[in-house]
Amino acid sequence: MKYRQLTKEQFESLHVEFAHFLASQSIDVNEWDQIKKEKPHVAEEEMNVFSDVVWDDVLTRIEYLEHFSANIINLFKCHKETLHRIVVKVTVSTINLMEKEGYEWLLKNPSHEQVEILEGTKEYQQERNTELFDLIEKGSSISKGELYEYFNRLITKS
Known part of the structure; x- marks a missing residue:
């Protein structure tokens, strides 16, 4: 992980973007729930990747x-x-x-x-x-x- 994982509050405020991120990887809500339950390490990794994408976007725009x-x-x-x-x-x-x-x-x-x-x-x-x-x-x-x-x-x- 390049930065740090977003906080729970940050994930909640970006839930639509996170859903799009998962959809871009062909993961729907049912599959996401299954991943969280059966493969928490994979869910954690997806959250880390999304966090890095968000941080990179925010940091790139900082003036x-x-x-x-x-x-x-x-x-x-x-x-x-x-x-x-x-x-x-x-x-x-x-x-x-x-x-x-x-x-x-x-x-x-x-x-x-x-x-x-x-x-x-x-x-x-x-x-x-x-x-x-x-x-x-x-x-x-x-x-x-x-x-x-x-x-x-x-x-x-x-």
Whole structure:
């Protein structure tokens, strides 16, 4: 397995797609029920293959990721060959970027002396999707990139 199996909730939300996936292998609902009962290892393998297909599709489409902690935000723009990262660090001890007030403070005060903004670009060390999956497993979330683009504009003006 390349990634990890989808959760029960993810499978439930993708039940129509999973049914199509099974149908593409000429497995109908009755046969699927029989496989689950008589050959659970085969059922598990089908679920793993489907999970990898879904993850690959999702990961291939990702353009932006972001990861928040109390005083640091990591913003990623996921290009085909490279990953551009903007790190926003707040050294004001009373500011928690994971809380609404802290986040709003940062947006109003991005040039504050206790806000550090760093950036860098790196080539992927592994396959792109594998690296993005690893970032997600470590707590990053897929985003539309608004925050990345906001800070990228600030950096570009400097």
